[in-house]
Amino acid sequence: MITKEDVEHIGWLARIEISEQETVEYMEKLNSVLEYFGQLDELETEDVPPTYHVAEVFNVFREDVVEESLPQETVLANTENKQDGAFRSPKIG
Amino acid sequence: MVYENPDGIRIGLEIHVQLNKLKTKMFCGCSSDYHNSAPNTHTCPVCLGLPGALPVLNRKAVEAAIKVGLALEGEIAEETQFHRKNYFYPDLPKGFQVTQYDYPIVSKGKVVIEGEDGEHVVGITRAHMEEDPGKLVHIGSIEKSKGVLIDYNRSGMPLIETVTEPDMRSPKEARRFLDKFRNILEYLDVFDGNLEGAMRVDANVSVYWGTRVEIKNISSHKGVERALLYEIMRQKNVIRRGGKITQETRHFDEGRGVTLSMRTKEEAEDYRYFREPDLMPMRVSDWVPGIRETLPELPDAKRSRFIEQYGITDMHARSLTSKIMLADFYEGVCAKGADPKTAATWTADVFLGELNYRDLAISSYDGETIGFIHAKDPQVENSFKVSDMVELVKLFSEGKVSDRAAVEVIRSILDGTEEKTPLQIIEEKGLFKAEDDLVTKAVSETIAENAAAVQDYLGGAEKSLNFLVGQVMKKTKGTADAKTARELIIKELKG
Numbered sequence: 001m002i003t004k005e006d007v008e009h010i011g012w013l014a015r016i017e018i019s020e021q022e023t024v025e026y027m028e029k030l031n032s033v034l035e036y037f038g039q040l041d042e043l044e045t046e047d048v049p050p051t052y053h054v055a056e057v058f059n060v061f062r063e064d065v066v067e068e069s070l071p072q073e074t075v076l077a078n079t080e081n082k083q084d085g086a087f088r089s090p091k092i093g
Numbered sequence: 094m095v096y097e098n099p100d101g102i103r104i105g106l107e108i109h110v111q112l113n114k115l116k117t118k119m120f121c122g123c124s125s126d127y128h129n130s131a132p133n134t135h136t137c138p139v140c141l142g143l144p145g146a147l148p149v150l151n152r153k154a155v156e157a158a159i160k161v162g163l164a165l166e167g168e169i170a171e172e173t174q175f176h177r178k179n180y181f182y183p184d185l186p187k188g189f190q191v192t193q194y195d196y197p198i199v200s201k202g203k204v205v206i207e208g209e210d211g212e213h214v215v216g217i218t219r220a221h222m223e224e225d226p227g228k229l230v231h232i233g234s235i236e237k238s239k240g241v242l243i244d245y246n247r248s249g250m251p252l253i254e255t256v257t258e259p260d261m262r263s264p265k266e267a268r269r270f271l272d273k274f275r276n277i278l279e280y281l282d283v284f285d286g287n288l289e290g291a292m293r294v295d296a297n298v299s300v301y302w303g304t305r306v307e308i309k310n311i312s313s314h315k316g317v318e319r320a321l322l323y324e325i326m327r328q329k330n331v332i333r334r335g336g337k338i339t340q341e342t343r344h345f346d347e348g349r350g351v352t353l354s355m356r357t358k359e360e361a362e363d364y365r366y367f368r369e370p371d372l373m374p375m376r377v378s379d380w381v382p383g384i385r386e387t388l389p390e391l392p393d394a395k396r397s398r399f400i401e402q403y404g405i406t407d408m409h410a411r412s413l414t415s416k417i418m419l420a421d422f423y424e425g426v427c428a429k430g431a432d433p434k435t436a437a438t439w440t441a442d443v444f445l446g447e448l449n450y451r452d453l454a455i456s457s458y459d460g461e462t463i464g465f466i467h468a469k470d471p472q473v474e475n476s477f478k479v480s481d482m483v484e485l486v487k488l489f490s491e492g493k494v495s496d497r498a499a500v501e502v503i504r505s506i507l508d509g510t511e512e513k514t515p516l517q518i519i520e521e522k523g524l525f526k527a528e529d530d531l532v533t534k535a536v537s538e539t540i541a542e543n544a545a546a547v548q549d550y551l552g553g554a555e556k557s558l559n560f561l562v563g564q565v566m567k568k569t570k571g572t573a574d575a576k577t578a579r580e581l582i583i584k585e586l587k588g
């Protein structure tokens with residue numbers, strides 16, 4: 001069961017502000033999703049290894065060969081927060 | 094002798110090492126050669142974390158990780174994979190770091206160090222691959238920071254994080270471990286420790302077998318030793334005053350040499366690890382035999398061989414093999430016919446000592462010339478030739494120069510701006526050992542000219558003998574052998 005505190009914690013982790021009313025709303029929605037997935041608990045999965053990829057693919061690599069990087073102007077083109085070739089962010093922590 | 098560890102000190106380390114010998118980053122083809130470049134010039138959609146960009150793993154990074162694992166005598170996983178570690182920080186453009194979680198590529202290794210009571214085994218818990226975040230520069234001081242500037246050139250650089258067991262029992266052992274670990278990585282040719290930010294260390298330490306405290310992000314080996322010394326003293330003081338050690342993370346202020354508590358977050362860390370769906374799992378254990386064959390001779394093996402092959406002391410062998418390039422340089426000198434024992438003394442004791450004194454770090458060796466850079470200012474470069482060492486060892490062995498003059502030659506080459514051979518320097522500075530009759534003459538003159546000192550010496554003042562020897566050295570412009578001069582004076586005065 002997801003509690004109101006869980007929803008607040010998840011909101012904090014995602015840096016999303018959630019109002020009192022939304023907290024209750026999300027709690028109910030998340031619990032109904034979990035309940036739905038809970039049906040899977042009826043299956044016996046003791047000896048079944050978890051599936052993380054539907055394709056049985058292993059070992060996808062690239063060679064250690066240099067490719068061209070983006071020009072600095074392109075990298076910074078979509079931000080107004082820049083200074084001396086760097087991204088600028090507010091003070092943290 | 095067994096070290097009792099009276100204060101119950103346990104130290105464990107987490108070491109982040111950049112695989113900076115690779116040409117490209119971990120998951121994209123951006124060049125890893127960014128250290129002297131303008132910010133954000135070595136980036137692409139993958140390492141900038143742009144939506145839709147897909148990472149592809151660098152094969153060489155996996156090979157390097159396996160090499161490291163084998164050199165640490167660890168186990169290489171049958172199947173290994175990546176996870177996402179989720180947190181928000183501006184140096185992490187995606188909002189998560191790609192790392193390994195419960196399936197690290199390496200586990201259960203060990204490193205043997207020279208401990209407080211001889212050989213000491215430090216267990217390696219695990220070693221895993223991950224990507225480096227970008228670099229933050231504070232605008233103004235950290236305390237009064239108005240904001241940060243972010244450079245993503247470092248973002249996505251391949252890292253190996255190695256976690257040790259808390260097996261080290263003193264800051265000295267921690268430093269020895271780091272020296273040995275770095276040495277092994279350089280032997281493997283996966284790592285250049287001279288590059289800025291190449292190795293970063295977190296240390297955890299407890300006293301009286303108690304609660305451990307973590308010290309984050311220390312950037313040098315000396316820094317680790319100092320941080321631990323301070324932290325152990327602090328913990329002992331807290332306990333002496335009846336206080337309790339709380340489990341916490343502290344950071345080391347290099348300038349002041351103290352550890353400071355980091356502001357505790359209002360919420361516990363919660364990284365929500367989950368498997369990285371954009372990267373496929375790896376089954377690479379069949380690479381192991383092939384990679385094992387390519388492993389170079391490692392420091393311990395080289396040390397044993399040096400002792401056997403060159404007949405040198407364990408101390409010299411240890412010192413010469415403490416850096417792969419120095420070991421190669423020494424072997425180059427021996428291969429060109431220098432007497433191995435004399436060459437070991439001049440290379441390990443004098444040459445290395447003069448380098449350390451000047452804060453010079455060995456940075457290259459091409460089979461003939463060994464190069465160094467200043468540890469604090471990489472712009473300052475210098476070099477020394479195999480042929481120079483061979484010539485110097487020969488001149489010394491043949492008794493043509495005194496040991497003082499030979500040291501002088503090494504210093505001249507290290508401090509000089511022009512390229513000169515030892516012979517040229519000896520000729521220019523008149524450093525050839527004085528002929529014996531010249532020394533005898535200087536001794537007679539000295540005795541005649543310094544009656545007072547002679548009387549003092551005959552009266553029992555040993556100090557006066559040193560003065561007289563000094564006068565002889567002065568007369569011969571330092572070319573006399575001090576020991577010979579001393580003996581001659583004593584013979585002259587006491588018969």
Ligand SMILES: [Zn+2]
Nearest residue numbers: 121123137140
């Ligand atoms: Zn890139």
